[in-house]
Amino acid sequence: MHDLTQDNLAEKLGVTRQTINAIEKQRYNPSLELAFKLADFFGVTIEDLFIRNSPEDSAEPEAVQ
Template identity: 75%
Template sequence: MRNHVRERRGEADLSQADLAAAVGVTRQTINAIERDRYDPSIELAFKLADFFDCRIEDLFDPELDG
């Protein structure tokens, strides 16, 4: 699943550690999400969207066919 977490984090001038602390995960989790190696739980997706004050769909693109 493609995502825009890195771009949003950069726009907010946050480190991975800063974002991780804000949403209650490890820096490694944020790194894995940004590198498309880990799809977050729905709970974490909601936390990230809430943190960035946007919709989940603005952060994550499931690339659905059809």
């Protein structure tokens, strides 16, 4: 999964690279439908993907290339 680019992810989810970039930079909140697609793609829950529960979780997530 480390070779995944923003373009690849966007294509797989049916959105633009700019949308993926904006989500990563926390400048855009995805629709519920897109949030579910992202969570399904990465095999996690929406909560795991978007909700920070502890101080350790506050570090910036690793961005997709």
